[in-house]
Amino acid sequence: MTNAMPGTQSAVRPLVEVKDLTVDFVSRDATVRAVNGVSFDVMPGEVLCIIGESGSGKSVTLRSLMRLHPKARTVIAGHMRVGDYDILSLSEKEMNAVRGAAISMVFQEPMTALDPVYTIGEQIAETVMRHERCSRETADKRALELLQMVKVPSPERRLKAYPHELSGGLRQRAMMAVALSCRPTLLLADEPTTALDATVQIQVLIVLRRLQEDFGMGVIFVTHDLGVAAQIADKVAVMYAGRIVEYGTVRDVLLNPKHPYTLGLMASTVNGQKKGEDIDAIPGSPPDLRALPPGCSFAPRCRLADAACEADFPAPVIRAGGHMTRCFKANGEIRPMEAAGIA
Amino acid sequence: MWLYAARRVLFTIPIGLGVTIICFALIYLAPGDPVQSLLPPDATANDIAQLKHYYGLDKPIPVQYILWLGHALTGDLGISIQTNRPVTDEVWRALGNTVSIATISAVLAMIIALGLGIVAATNIGGWADRLATAIAVFGVSVPTFWLAVVLVIVFAVQLGVLPATGMGSKGSNTFSWFEWSEARYAVLPIVAMTLTPLGILMRTTRASLADILSQDFIQTLRAKGLSETAVIRHAIANALPQILAMFGLQLGYLIGGSILIETIFTWPGTGFLLNKAILTRDIPLLQGTILVLAMAFVGINLIVDLIQTLVDPRIKRI
Ligand SMILES: Nc1ncnc2c1ncn2[C@@H]1O[C@H](COP(=O)(O)OP(=O)(O)OP(=O)(O)O)[C@@H](O)[C@H]1O
Ligand SMILES: [Mg+2]
Numbered sequence: 001m002t003n004a005m006p007g008t009q010s011a012v013r014p015l016v017e018v019k020d021l022t023v024d025f026v027s028r029d030a031t032v033r034a035v036n037g038v039s040f041d042v043m044p045g046e047v048l049c050i051i052g053e054s055g056s057g058k059s060v061t062l063r064s065l066m067r068l069h070p071k072a073r074t075v076i077a078g079h080m081r082v083g084d085y086d087i088l089s090l091s092e093k094e095m096n097a098v099r100g101a102a103i104s105m106v107f108q109e110p111m112t113a114l115d116p117v118y119t120i121g122e123q124i125a126e127t128v129m130r131h132e133r134c135s136r137e138t139a140d141k142r143a144l145e146l147l148q149m150v151k152v153p154s155p156e157r158r159l160k161a162y163p164h165e166l167s168g169g170l171r172q173r174a175m176m177a178v179a180l181s182c183r184p185t186l187l188l189a190d191e192p193t194t195a196l197d198a199t200v201q202i203q204v205l206i207v208l209r210r211l212q213e214d215f216g217m218g219v220i221f222v223t224h225d226l227g228v229a230a231q232i233a234d235k236v237a238v239m240y241a242g243r244i245v246e247y248g249t250v251r252d253v254l255l256n257p258k259h260p261y262t263l264g265l266m267a268s269t270v271n272g273q274k275k276g277e278d279i280d281a282i283p284g285s286p287p288d289l290r291a292l293p294p295g296c297s298f299a300p301r302c303r304l305a306d307a308a309c310e311a312d313f314p315a316p317v318i319r320a321g322g323h324m325t326r327c328f329k330a331n332g333e334i335r336p337m338e339a340a341g342i343a
Numbered sequence: 344m345w346l347y348a349a350r351r352v353l354f355t356i357p358i359g360l361g362v363t364i365i366c367f368a369l370i371y372l373a374p375g376d377p378v379q380s381l382l383p384p385d386a387t388a389n390d391i392a393q394l395k396h397y398y399g400l401d402k403p404i405p406v407q408y409i410l411w412l413g414h415a416l417t418g419d420l421g422i423s424i425q426t427n428r429p430v431t432d433e434v435w436r437a438l439g440n441t442v443s444i445a446t447i448s449a450v451l452a453m454i455i456a457l458g459l460g461i462v463a464a465t466n467i468g469g470w471a472d473r474l475a476t477a478i479a480v481f482g483v484s485v486p487t488f489w490l491a492v493v494l495v496i497v498f499a500v501q502l503g504v505l506p507a508t509g510m511g512s513k514g515s516n517t518f519s520w521f522e523w524s525e526a527r528y529a530v531l532p533i534v535a536m537t538l539t540p541l542g543i544l545m546r547t548t549r550a551s552l553a554d555i556l557s558q559d560f561i562q563t564l565r566a567k568g569l570s571e572t573a574v575i576r577h578a579i580a581n582a583l584p585q586i587l588a589m590f591g592l593q594l595g596y597l598i599g600g601s602i603l604i605e606t607i608f609t610w611p612g613t614g615f616l617l618n619k620a621i622l623t624r625d626i627p628l629l630q631g632t633i634l635v636l637a638m639a640f641v642g643i644n645l646i647v648d649l650i651q652t653l654v655d656p657r658i659k660r661i
């Protein structure tokens with residue numbers, strides 16, 4: 001863990017600064033606002049976890065940082081800085097040089113995220129050669145080191161293996177080897193362990209956490225799993241319908257949550273819900289992003305909502321230690337258990 | 344891999360035998376009596392019996408088949424009734440003529456189809472996609488014989504820039520691919536033959552590339568910072584097995600099924616020979632030609648199948 005506290009004025013410049021990020025997907029019949037004014041920072045060597053229900057805009061936020069959205073149909077507004085790169089002002093060529101080098105990404109499905117007709121070794125070496133313009137031999141040697149680094153057993157043999165010849169856990173490690181091949185300063189991980197079973201998940205997380213500390217990488221880690229977030233996060237951002245509704249240190253957000261939505265997520269985890277099932281503690285489903293209500297987008301599902309909640313979206317309120325919430329009800333005295341509907 | 348190849352080769356033996364049985368059965372399936380057509384209408388029963396004996400048609404059918412198969416395996420497909428020359432020679436020469444233009448057409452179709460397919464799949468819905476798709480639809484839906492006739496009318500009759508029919512200025516014996524005055528005879532048949540496989544291959548390329556470009560791993564490739572060219576190279580490597588399978592099929596069709604085109608252009612290939620054999624009721628020639636064509640088709644499928652295992656690591660064939 002690092003000492004960097006969100007919101008505190010530290011001398012170190014954040015590695016990532018995102019301000020008022022808005023992402024619209026434009027199609028003939030509708031415009032979907034998938035991300036709606038999101039702001040956050042990540043310090044060097046810090047892990048930010050983004051949690052939230054399906055469709056809340058977590059993946060879209062990550063992909064925006066690499067500009068991986070279909071260009072013709074996407075409108076991105078706001079400001080994103082990673083290291084010295086002002087992401088939105090880079091040319092396509094400059095952006096391509098950043099992708100996979102300074103910023104890289106690990107995806108959710110190790111089954112489908114690797115090219116099925118190239119060997120693991122080829123896929124790692126390709127990235128190394130692309131960014132470091134080195135020879136095939138050097139790249140192959142690097143590929144072997146990388147597989148050793150992510151703790152793939154008998155790495156020499158695995159270099160020549162095709163993705164379908166590896167188990168899910170090994171495939172995800174190979175994916176990490178690809179992502180780490182050029183020593184990124186920022187690693188984006190989009191639910192990298194969700195598709196794996198529990199024991200494999202923990203092994204992968206341990207490897208990831210260790211490498212993150214060794215490299216001093218900043219990591220933005222998307223997950224559904226609050227347990228995973230509690231283990232690896234320094235900071236947590238809770239997203240709902242394209243907005244961050246609660247944001248702060250892992251302590252503040254997970255031990256002392258203020259927003260009724262965060263409380264609901266916690267309650268559903270307490271009840272031992274599996275991923276993909278409805279969340280009992282939060283009735284209803286997320287709103288239609290094409291037609292958001294004028295007020296708080298969580299109001300229709302919130303037990304505490306009143307007329308004020310339906311009129312305006314609450315502005316951010318920041319407490320001591322940088323704990324931010326966007327909720328009218330969280331500012332007064334609410335008893336957490338009552339809000340979650342458990343009492 | 345080698346084990347698979349050996350087994351795959353072994354499996355073609357029963358297919359080959361089936362083909363020979365069908366070819367042999369042609370004598371009895373074809374309407375009309377081949378012997379009758381060789382003799383004057385007032386031939387005596389004795390004459391007929393003698394001729395039947397001469398061609399071995401008086402033996403029991405299984406014996407006839409075994410004898411015929413034995414000869415066929417040693418490269419003896421009998422004597423053409425019309426020309427009195429060995430069928431093997433006739434078919435072999437025709438096959439050479441057909442394979443050369445069919446291969447050129449298929450390769451040409453493949454190259455153009457790849458180009459158009461890539462442009463279309465990377466611009467789905469755009470004008471380039473629509474243009475390429477229109478070309479493909481034209482290629483698939485225009486009847487080749489009509490196209491062949493139109494080509495003859497435009498380029499041979501109206502413009503007079505290319506010969507309408509034949510293979511070479513003095514017949515197929517002096518034909519050469521390396522002299523324009525001879526090779527120009529092949530231009531119109533090749534163009535006519537290229538269009539249909541071009542359309543089909545373009546549609547296959549477009550569909551499989553578009554499907555692959557929408558898969559998750561493409562985003563990984565982009566996230567690695569690969570250029571668009573490199574991404575497309577990956578996509579093609581993934582689509583190759585499907586495209587190759589279709590290419591093999593098309594090449595097989597061109598070698599086996601160009602009767603109309605070869606007849607219109609009087610190109611002395613297997614299709615032309617087949618047509619001649621049917622019209623003259625030359626049963627040995629017909630049998631021999633069909634046998635060789637069917638075997639060529641089986642052989643192409645075998646080769647494509649074996650190449651497939653080389654280009655697609657996901658196929659585990661044992
Ligand atoms: N390329 C796109 N075009 C149009 N809409 C999109 C696109 N990508 C995402 N969306 C929409 O944006 C919204 C947010 O999607 P996103 O993938 O970020 O959700 P998520 O929080 O990652 O959910 P999950 O937990 O299921 O991965 C969804 O409603 C989705 O349909
Ligand atoms: Mg997602």
